Amino acid sequence: MATSQSEMDETRPDEFETVVRDRRSVHDYSDEDVSEETLREVFDLVRYTPSGYNLQPWEFVVLTDEDDRAALQECAGGQEHVTDAPVAVVVLGNKDPAAHADRVFDDWLDKGYLPDEETRDGLVDTIEGWRDRSEEQNTLWTTRSTSLAAMTLMHAARSKGLSTCPMEGFDDGAVRDTFDVPEQFEPVMLVTMGYAAEDANDRENERKFRRSVDEITHFGGFEQ
Numbered sequence: 001m002a003t004s005q006s007e008m009d010e011t012r013p014d015e016f017e018t019v020v021r022d023r024r025s026v027h028d029y030s031d032e033d034v035s036e037e038t039l040r041e042v043f044d045l046v047r048y049t050p051s052g053y054n055l056q057p058w059e060f061v062v063l064t065d066e067d068d069r070a071a072l073q074e075c076a077g078g079q080e081h082v083t084d085a086p087v088a089v090v091v092l093g094n095k096d097p098a099a100h101a102d103r104v105f106d107d108w109l110d111k112g113y114l115p116d117e118e119t120r121d122g123l124v125d126t127i128e129g130w131r132d133r134s135e136e137q138n139t140l141w142t143t144r145s146t147s148l149a150a151m152t153l154m155h156a157a158r159s160k161g162l163s164t165c166p167m168e169g170f171d172d173g174a175v176r177d178t179f180d181v182p183e184q185f186e187p188v189m190l191v192t193m194g195y196a197a198e199d200a201n202d203r204e205n206e207r208k209f210r211r212s213v214d215e216i217t218h219f220g221g222f223e224q
């Protein structure tokens with residue numbers, strides 16, 4: 001039976017809060033491997049990330065082989081956790097906004113989110129028109145939604161008892177060359193993943209400084 005939004009509102013916030021508060025960027029991982037089943041469960045949750053027009057531009061290169069992770073480590077300035085973690089993920093953003101537009105808007109039409117085929121075709125045309133935007137615009141476009149997917153990945157992993165570390169410290173050209181990433185994809189982030197080493201148990205690590213709610217919010221406008 002379908003779960004209503006209000007039922008979800010009542011049952012899920014505490015679990016979510018625990019996941020959010022527990023997550024830490026972890027560098028030290030145990031020797032325990034992550035099963036393919038667990039990885040699939042994590043990525044199954046990642047699919048539910050929201051994206052502009054639901055265009056879902058993300059794809060993930062999931063590396064578990066030691067040599068592959070060593071190669072990725074070289075692209076990441078030698079950061080040790082890339083090989084210490086049993087899993088390293090290259091988070092890619094598709095810079096072609098229309099890559100999945102047909103399927104997305106067929107779905108909207110089927111489910112009544114769009115009134116008719118003409119509207120569906122108009123939307124596909126609009127998104128296909130985005131292919132003519134600058135490389136810079138489409139890189140920004142894909143980075144927005146793909147970064148959200150990276151965050152879902154980290155929270156989903158945490159909800160399965162895993163720890164992660166996001167990384168922007170890498171040479172994107174080297175990542176492209178080493179892992180044959182097609183030109184149309186932007187390497188947006190790397191994420192290491194595994195079970196935290198006992199002495200790096202992220203529950204016990206003191207939470208790093210966070211700016212206060214008052215400092216980060218501007219209720220009613222920036223000058224308020």
Ligand SMILES: Cc1cc2nc3c(=O)[nH]c(=O)nc-3n(C[C@H](O)[C@H](O)[C@H](O)COP(=O)(O)O)c2cc1C
Nearest residue numbers: 023024025026027079165166167168169170189208
């Ligand atoms: C976009 C982004 C890039 C980051 N790049 C790196 C990195 O290259 N190497 C690294 O060890 N940590 C990296 N971090 C992890 C941050 O240092 C970490 O999130 C921050 O210190 C807060 O700590 P916490 O995640 O444990 O709360 C990155 C985090 C983000 C969000």
